[in-house]
Amino acid sequence: MSAKKKFGTFAGVFTPSILTILGVIMYMRLGWVVGNSGLLGTIAIIIIAHVIAVTTGLSVSSVATDKKIGAGGIYYVLSRSMGIPIGGSIGIAIFIGTAFSISLYLIGFSESFNSYFDLGMSSNDFRVTATIALLSLTILALISTSVALKAQFFILAAIVISLLSIFLGTKEFAPESINLLPTEGSVPLEMVFAIFFPAVTGFTAGIAMSGDLKDPKRSIPMGTLMAIGVGLFVYLALAIFLAFAVDPALLQTDYNILMKIALFAPAVVAGIWGATLSSAIGGILGGPRILQAMSIDLVTPKIFGKGKGKNNEPVNALLLVFVIAEIGILIGELDVIARLVSMFYLTAYGFINICYFLESWANPDFQPSFKIKRWIGLLGFIACFTVMFKLDMIAMLGALAVVGALYFGLQRKEVKLQSNDVWRSVWENIVNKGLKQIDSNSEENSNWNPNIILFSGQSDHQKFLLELGKTVSGRTGIVTNFKLIVDKENDKPLKRTEQVVSDHNFKELGIFARQLKVSNIYEGITNIASTFGFSGVEPNTIMMGWPKGLENSVEYSKMTQTLLHLDYNLLYLDFDKEHKFGSYETVDLWWRETDSKNAEMMLNIARFIIASPRWNNPHIRVLFVNNNNIDENIIHGKIAALVEDLRVNVITKIINNAVEQRAFYDIIEDESGTTDLTLVGIPNFKIEKQAEFVLKTNHLFEAIGSTLLVKAANNFNVLDLSFINED
16 A cells, blocks of 8 residues: 555655646747737736635645545545535546546647647647547556656756746847737637636646655645746746737737747747646546546446556546547647636636635634635635636536536435535534524514424324424424333433434424433423523423313323423414314414413414415414403404514404303304314413313314414513503
8 A cells, every 4th residue: 555655745746736737828828818918917817817726725735634635636635525425526527627638738739749840730630649649648657657757857857948948039029019908809808818727727636646645745735835836936927028028919829939939949849748748647647546536435437446556556547538538639629628627627626615614614623734714715716606707607507507416416326435524514513603693692572483392292193283383383493393202110211312213204394303211201291391402592382282181180280380380382282183274274363361472472373374385375363352342443453553563464353242251262162163273372370270271171172173272481572452451
């Protein structure tokens, strides 16, 4: 295994990176960029491109010093940080971009090679030359990675000599005046940027060799940033030199101008060929290793994960790289390939930067030895997608669609690693900050956001209680269902992992589910109500089925006293097993003089019922029993004002009962006998009167359909029902 990681910073990272950076774009298109964009436009393009390169280089370097880096470079870093779905989708984008970049370099090589030897300058001529070069370099990579890397030292020397020859060259093409900005008829800056941008993507060549480095945590940051820095200096210096040394019109039309102005033209030829071929070698060495790493993780077919020899050379993956690169060569247009490569790399770089930002913000275990400011990753992310949008919005949307499709495909494939991904840390961080914010705010006068402890039992109609529980919790409420397992001994509680209930019904409704062993049901409910929850999201509501037959139970009475003392909202459902919730179309809310708190809670529940897709635009009625002969117009007006504040459309019905003085429950029987769901408030009564209340309520339930009894907590807003005292 040690033989695999045998290259240091200079040979393994800096050299392949700088040779790719100082490659085909510098020799074959930088003059064209200066000619079309002017000196200041070119400097702006170089700076913007390097903002993306520097932020991405810093981000990936920081992440690389936190985690153990294996083969696969950027893919490995992303998959171990953000999980397989994102790591794999971006890894595939990087792989394809790397494979197509080989085509870019070899088409550039062909332009120079064919021009120098007068071999023909048509697209087909370039395709033939580039294909022969691709085949030769692939054979070289198959022979030995070490030989390919060592050859790069000679190429680096040739590039240095060629640059010296250019800077010491002739000034006979110098312009009369320097164009600082683009002139009329020039190519738009967006297109110029898209063609230039692959010049700064070369730093990934070194990162892709991560599996072959002696010390990747040290070599990747140092080698990557050195290469980016040297590249920035060279591009700025050469752009300024060309602006002063060559006429803009000539720069726009002559791609081989560097050979013409050089002190020694063969040196430039050697530099061009060396840079383009070495850049292609970088892609040929790095691309297969990315694919091999993804195949080992089962992101891509396993066949590409197989290697040969003691160094596990990715031969199968190399053959696929050859095929994709040849497809790019058949395109035959350097500018077209450059724009295609730009989109793949910009997409990948954007996600690399956001990966670092999320890691540093959310993951408490993120402790890189190479530390940078968190905002650098966010800046890089914004810069990448801003540039993509400016370059080609359709291409950007297409790239995001492809990456999105890959992401969801890998999610369905459910490929997982034995490592944490950053998304869990992100959600934990968001929840943590949200809880602190919620906890710091007073609950007074705030909208009711239900956090329900539900005891649904094990009856045949449990699912209806679960359904109603989720309905009355609204869109943002929380429901936690507890299954209580009676164990008289109860000497050993369930293990923490055994307490979690995984059930399709709960997941479908979005209900959390737990199970606990208890020695007594009522004591169990009391204990859960007393202890469950934590700061910021304390439960505020207890919901359960109506306890028929327990009117004389001392334990039930004691439990009720405790729940009232704890000041929970209480919801009891008496479910009509025959008619269930009927057609889910009618809801009655019954108000009386003592329901000033219960009334608002009923209106909130009605609002959630209306918003529920299960209920078919229900008709809501508020029924008020007028026992004091109050003017109906006064009652209607005040109820309408109260209801309007809560944004609930209801029909108000006043039942005059001043003369007959009929029992409240008798009136409910007459009015709500066929209602799908009836809401009735639980009045304040002394605990010794509980048995009487339960018996009367049982009698009511025999005559009407499904009913929800409501008892609001003391901190609920009190609705102004003072009209009951008006004359």
